[in-house]
Amino acid sequence: MTDLGRRTAVHAAAVLFDMDGTLVDSTVVVERTWRSFADRHGLDVARILAVSHGRRTEETVAAFAPAGVDVRAEARRLIAQEVADTEGIVAVAGAARLLALLPAGAWALVTSAGRSLAEARMAAAGLPVPPVVVSADDVTAGKPSPEGYLTAAQRLGVAPHRAVVFEDAEAGLLAARACGARTVVVGRCAAPVTSGLDRVADLRQVRVEPTPGGGLRLTYPT
Structure with missing residues (x-):
């Protein structure tokens, strides 16, 4: 240097x-995606967004999904949603x-x-x-x-x-x-x-x- x-x-x-x-x-897509996840499961989206950045989707889902949720299936759903959503x-x-x-x-x-x-x-x-x-x-x-x-x-x-x-x-x-x-x-x-x-x-x-x-x-x- x-x-x-x-x-x-x-x-x-x-x-x-x-x-x-x-x-x-x-940012706008990430926020839309995690807001939909939070709304579906009654979670606080602000808490999710505070830790999700830079981490794999499945790891974030596993950290916040309520008991009984199929983590892999939920992650696949979110990823498909993100791939299709490029607006912004x-x-x-x-x-x-x-x-x-x-x-x-x-x-x-x-x-x-x-x-x-x-x-x-x-x-x-x-x-x-x-x-x-x-x-x-x-x-x-x-x-x-x-x-x-x-x-x-x-x-x-x-x-x-x-x-x-x-x-x-x-x-x-x-x-x-x-x-x-x-x-x-x-x-x-x-x-x-x-x-x-x-x-x-x-x-x-x-x-x-x-x-x-x-x-x-x-x-x-x-």
Whole structure:
């Protein structure tokens, strides 16, 4: 890392992105989905939304569903609802520009959404899907487990400590830190895990350029 006045420069072999809240703003859909779940079962939607971000749907359902509810069936219902509902989904500011600057083999998507949902939301936001996607379908343990980020680094052929992760949610930030990657907070997450981490308001602030030997140089304000 090199301090450039008000900007920081980071040299990396790859960039790993969370999806919801980092590349894609799906807030309105997420709120609609969990509100329907809460209404069906007489639950407090605010409590659900407080912990659902960054976690796999089935894990959130399991945490809140009343006794007797088929967790897997309920999760499948919610996921199908989300895949079909893309109204209001937009790209996070700067995401399209940043992804266009990255070589295809130098970045990956690591999301708590399943593959079909990830593809639907990236398409709705007008963003490309990279060759390497690690979704909820590809891991045995979701975020905050580092499994997804470790898997993405392995598939890209880079050591985790040579990757930079952009994340916006507590569960994802815990996962990114645990995998050993340099971690950058996108947005306003104020959980204890953000202590000491770099932060950007959105992706408009991030610049990237290739370096000799195939690496990347990222800069952003700190």
